[in-house]
Amino acid sequence: MDERLVISSDEEQEVNSAIRECPECQGSLSQPRLGVSKNVAALKQRSATRSRVGFGAYCLAYVIFSPKSSPYIIRNSVFKIETVILTYITYCCYHLSRKPISVVKTVLQPDAGTDGLDVNKSVGWEPFNHLNGQALFSGLDSIYLFSYAIGMFISGHLAERFDLRYFLCLGALLTSIFTAVFGWGFYLNIHNYWFFFVIQLIAGFFQSSGWPAVVTCLGNWFGKRNRGFVMGLWNSHVSVGNILGSVVAGIWVETQWGLSFIVPAAILAVVALIDLLFLVPFPEFVDCDDPETLEERKEKFAPARPKRLHKFQMREGMQAGQSEQAEQLIHTCSHQLSDTDLKVHSSSSVASAPPVSFMAALRIPGVVSYSLCLFFNKLVSYTFLFWLPVYIQHSEHFSPKHSANLSTLFDFGGIIGCIVAGAVTDYTGERASVCAVMLALAAPALYMYLHFGAHYPISSLFFCGILVNGPYGLITTAVAADLGTHPSVGGSSRALATVTAIIDGTGSVGAALGPLMAGVVSSFVSWHAVLYVLIAADLLAFTFLFLNNKSLLRFRLVL
Numbered sequence: 199m200d201e202r203l204v205i206s207s208d209e210e211q212e213v214n215s216a217i218r219e220c221p222e223c224q225g226s227l228s229q230p231r232l233g234v235s236k237n238v239a240a241l242k243q244r245s246a247t248r249s250r251v252g253f254g255a256y257c258l259a260y261v262i263f264s265p266k267s268s269p270y271i272i273r274n275s276v277f278k279i280e281t282v283i284l285t286y287i288t289y290c291c292y293h294l295s296r297k298p299i300s301v302v303k304t305v306l307q308p309d310a311g312t313d314g315l316d317v318n319k320s321v322g323w324e325p326f327n328h329l330n331g332q333a334l335f336s337g338l339d340s341i342y343l344f345s346y347a348i349g350m351f352i353s354g355h356l357a358e359r360f361d362l363r364y365f366l367c368l369g370a371l372l373t374s375i376f377t378a379v380f381g382w383g384f385y386l387n388i389h390n391y392w393f394f395f396v397i398q399l400i401a402g403f404f405q406s407s408g409w410p411a412v413v414t415c416l417g418n419w420f421g422k423r424n425r426g427f428v429m430g431l432w433n434s435h436v437s438v439g440n441i442l443g444s445v446v447a448g449i450w451v452e453t454q455w456g457l458s459f460i461v462p463a464a465i466l467a468v469v470a471l472i473d474l475l476f477l478v479p480f481p482e483f484v485d486c487d488d489p490e491t492l493e494e495r496k497e498k499f500a501p502a503r504p505k506r507l508h509k510f511q512m513r514e515g516m517q518a519g520q521s522e523q524a525e526q527l528i529h530t531c532s533h534q535l536s537d538t539d540l541k542v543h544s545s546s547s548v549a550s551a552p553p554v555s556f557m558a559a560l561r562i563p564g565v566v567s568y569s570l571c572l573f574f575n576k577l578v579s580y581t582f583l584f585w586l587p588v589y590i591q592h593s594e595h596f597s598p599k600h601s602a603n604l605s606t607l608f609d610f611g612g613i614i615g616c617i618v619a620g621a622v623t624d625y626t627g628e629r630a631s632v633c634a635v636m637l638a639l640a641a642p643a644l645y646m647y648l649h650f651g652a653h654y655p656i657s658s659l660f661f662c663g664i665l666v667n668g669p670y671g672l673i674t675t676a677v678a679a680d681l682g683t684h685p686s687v688g689g690s691s692r693a694l695a696t697v698t699a700i701i702d703g704t705g706s707v708g709a710a711l712g713p714l715m716a717g718v719v720s721s722f723v724s725w726h727a728v729l730y731v732l733i734a735a736d737l738l739a740f741t742f743l744f745l746n747n748k749s750l751l752r753f754r755l756v757l
Contacts, residue, residue, distance in 0.1 A: 354699020611663020
């Protein structure tokens with residue numbers, strides 16, 4: 199049955215006019231009209247999408263690497279690389295602006311070790327230079343993380359309904375403003391605790407705008423086949439941002455700690471403006487194919503047809519003779535028609551597809567189980583993030599500087615874990631299995647660190663970082679991107695931001711509870727008890743993933 203799509207007369211006239219202007223095509227077909235599939239790209243699509251990119255991206259797409267002057271594969275690669283670099287730098291700067299509070303704590307509440315600390319107001323910064331300063335800092339950390347967790351659910355919902363470029367830019371600018379306001383407390387001589395409390399509350403909320411946006415942008419450009427390795431490597435921005443944040447904030451921490459906040463905030467604001475000019479959230483905005491369509495075309499057309507034909511898709515119902523004429527016509531008209539004029543996009547544009555509701559995203563198979571898994575996995579990871587230097591100093595009696603340096607081994611292990619986990623899942627296609635194996639091995643690794651960490655601190659911390667942060671990085675990036683484009687939502691990436699927000703938002707609640715748990719348990723029980731709680735949390739993460747994921751069913755049946 200012939201199901202040709204009826205396009206408008208104006209669009210048909212444009213195509214036919216271009217064909218008639220080619221002398222070599224005269225008489226090629228009795229009626230110069232191509233059989234077009236339902237996945238036709240209207241010629242007016244180009245002018246419509248140009249208005250949805252910034253000036254910098256427009257210059258790259260239609261001036262420097264225009265469709266007529268640059269091969270399609272080069273244009274596609276340029277924007278893929280640009281998206282990776284921009285999202286990497288952007289979230290690096292999010293963490294850059296997140297780190298100063300942990301750096302300036304030693305200045306706001308110096309560890310004088312004297313009974314006169316509560317009386318000597320010339321030391322530290324009021325109100326943190328009292329004996330309850332540590333409790334005040336715990337309050338700032340907790341409200342920041344809980345606000346971030348709540349904001350994550352809201353941000354994911356909003357990101358699906360607004361232009362991602364504007365959403366990310368606005369969120370980064372607001373984050374930079376309130377990060378800078380915290381630093382201005384130094385120059386305005388503010389000593390009211392509730393001022394800093396409210397600033398952390400608002401800053402945590404706006405910080406949540408970054409993750410759903412950058413993961414969605416990256417997921418729109420990379421298919422499932424190479425998504426794990428790319429996102430695993432890309433996820434190193436968390437550790438890089440934390441390291442840079444420590445270095446930048448440390449420059450002024452002993453002289454003008456306000457600049458430790460203002461400078462990272464200014465850097466984030468500049469990056470936000472660069473995103474506004476150059477970030478391209480969807481491939482179709484610059485006349486490129488989405489990754490899944492591109493991979494399908496490479497498989498179907500590259501082996502059987504010349505290289506150029508992977509950009510065109512013939513109707514399945516076309517008659518054989520007309521199909522051959524159409525192929526010949528495409529070759530002979532190649533110097534007259536640009537790639538964009540005949541390039542086929544998906545029938546319903548990804549960018550114009552309706553967003554997926556929160557409840558529909560929850561019903562996607564795997565979202566709930568991965569969210570609960572990440573809740574406990576992120577609880578373990580963030581407890582190490584906030585308390586590992588303190589634990590090392592308490593258990594091994596190292597200096598604060600040596601304890602802080604030694605704790606970075608956990609972060610370095612996390613970088614390697616994300617890359618290895620992503621590469622293995624790309625090769626095997628089993629993301630759930632890889633996460634489950636790493637979580638299962640993390641429990642004995644934590645137990646070994648508890649009892650033998652004093653003898654092998656470097657190797658034990660490094661391997662704990664690999665096994666704890668490997669699943670954490672994989673779930674929040676590649677797994678979230680896979681579920682966000684699940685077949686149950688038609689394969690559209692319009693659910694990506696919502697799914698990412700649900701998974702990471704649930705994990706962020708665990709991240710907020712972990713440091714609180716560590717503070718309470720270490721104060722009333724012991725540090726060893728904290729490690730046992732983390733082992734139990736890791737086993738719960740494994741359990742939720744193992745019992746609720748269909749890809750692991752065959753292992754349960756064997757057992």
